[in-house]
Amino acid sequence: QVQLVQSGAEVKKPGASVKVSCKASGYNFNGYYLHWVRQAPGQGLEWLGWISPISGGTNYAQKFQGRVTKTGDTSTSTAYMELTRLKSDDTAIYYCARDYEWLDYWGQGTLVIVSS
Amino acid sequence: DIQMTQSPSTLSASVGDRVTITCRASQTIFNWLAWYQQRPGKAPKLLIYEASSLESGVPSRFSGSGSGTEFTLTISSLQPDDFATYYCHYYKNSYTFGQGTKLEIK
Secondary structure: OOEEEEOOOEEEOOOOOEEEEEEEEOOOHHHOOEEEEEEOOOOOEEEEEEEOOOOOOEEEOHHHOOOEEEEEEOOOOEEEEEEOOOOHHHOEEEEEEEEEOEEEEEOOOEEEEEOO | OOOEEEEOOEEEEOOOOOEEEEEEEOOOOOOOEEEEEEOOOOOOEEEEEOOOEEOOOOOOOEEEEEEOOEEEEEEOOOOHHHOOEEEEEEOOOOOOEOOOEEEEEO
């Protein structure tokens, strides 16, 4: 069965960077884009961007361009999302999700807390 | 960018009720719309794709309709598990989500 398992919670100081991982199993990792979506406490869903694992191609939401980097490791079927220059309003749960045009499978989420 | 507007933001209903949630796009998105359910502390779960196609395993009391700029999600007879937050999602280009509708027990 398709599974996306994400790395554990992180606490970071403002200005630092965080790298979240998303390990895929149960399907051909190379065959599907992976998206990153975040949810601030008590708020709605916000799309960050996607990565094509096989080509390394990416598409970022304009708001995050220059601060987010997405990479993929096809040998371990793992995608990574790195967000730099963290601010307090980056505190959120970060989800990875598989692209089937719509987002059909989601990871369990990774809580990132940005606090001094 | 295309904006997605859901209404209402909060909906109070009882078990057995029929409820409808609306999602409007700022310009036509054809049928490139999905609906997700999110329970507290959980990841979103896909319910509907292509505006009206039911995801495998999702109960048939959930249905979606619409095309162009106006879409609806209907739950025909609310069950206790259905009290959650629902999001619409335009999944081309800008991948925009609606702001969510919280379905509460009356």
